[in-house]
Amino acid sequence: MITHIVGNRPQFIKLAPLYHELERNGYEQNIIHSGQHYDENMSDVFFEELGIPAPAVNLLAGGGSHAQMTARTMVGLEKELSDQKPDLVVLYGDTNTTLAGAVTAAKLCIPIAHVEAGPRVHDKTNPEECNRIVTDHLSDLLFSPDTVSLQNLEREGLGAKACMTGDIMYDTYLSIAERPTQSQETQSEDIIVMTWHRQENTADRGRMESILDLVGKLESKVICPLHPRTRKCLENFGLLERAKRISNLEMIDPVGYTEMVRLMNSARLILTDSGGVSKESSYAGAKCLFMLELDVWEDLVRDHWIHKFNPENAASVEEALFFAKKAQRVALADRPKYYGDGHAAKKMVQELRNRNLI
Secondary structure, eight states: OEEEEEOSHHHHHHHHHHHHHHHHTTOOEEEEEOOSSOSGGGTHHHHHHTTOOOOSEEOOOOSSOHHHHHHHHHHHHHHHHHHHOOSEEEEETTSHHHHHHHHHHHHTTOOEEEESOOOOOSOTTSHHHHHHHHHHHHOSEEEESSHHHHHHHHHTTOGGGEEEOOOHHHHHHHHHHTSGGGSSOOOOOSEEEEOOOOHHHHSOHHHHHHHHHHHHHOSSEEEEEOOHHHHHHHHHTTOHHHHHTOTTEEEEOOOOHHHHHHHHTTEEEEEESOHHHHHHHHHHTOEEEESSOOOOSHHHHHTTSEEEOOTTOHHHHHHHHHHHHHOOOOOGGGSOOOSOSSOHHHHHHHHHHHTTOO
16 A cells, blocks of 8 residues: 655645556555645645545644644544555655654654655755755655755765656646647736745735735736635735735636646746746746745756745845846747656656565
């Protein structure tokens, strides 16, 4: 039995190709959902459109502080994993769900495979950085999305249990983009697609005001599928009505992955604080403004595909606005190609076999 532990949108996207590849090869599997994303538009819709079966259990552990959510998830996982006794646990990304899964499975002596291992922002004040480091060191097999991530693991002495498979999100992206309704890029309306959810950008009123100020200065329509937590923070700070008055900002409900791919494929620029979305921008052909000064996807930053900035620094904002003004869609042949060939899931299954983990 292989147990996948997931809890949020990016993890569902990473899960789908590996689940389907293991299924094609006849392996018994189940899914545990931590409940980290408990809004239907952030959870159920992804299982449906990606063809993933419903989780065997939902721990309903979402909400509260980092410690509270991690602790609730660990308590629930301990019971479920003890009952199920899986041969392998698969973890995804860098969330509190991932950290809880790594600690719990390790203490129960269950082998762990970590999908998207090795990315580093080199800043331990970033909560996800702590999750990544702990998970990588506790795991038995590490799947890296790119060469930089693999090199990070080698520097930490983890090279022997690491391999470069490419980004499994690219597998999913291609499967969606190649569907009949997505086969041709949507005609651009000169739009900017925005995602906004990180704690660093939502916990402080001044920070949120700075981001809204920036959006109002952009010279294109900005479409923002609004994360439930971001909406709640805007409401709590009394900023939601102000956001609604920004003439070029269209806030919409969270969307499924098919619709997100359509939006990205029609955008000339992506504005985000999501590590996953910033990487996906290179698949979509839209350059990226990243709303944190973190070392995300170093190759894309070096190539001036991702421009990171501080929304609260006037000079940094001016540089960001200049970058946004110049940004245009990039043809398929000219997009960066650092993250594999869209067959990461097949490589993962083969590596699991080679190392006798399945």
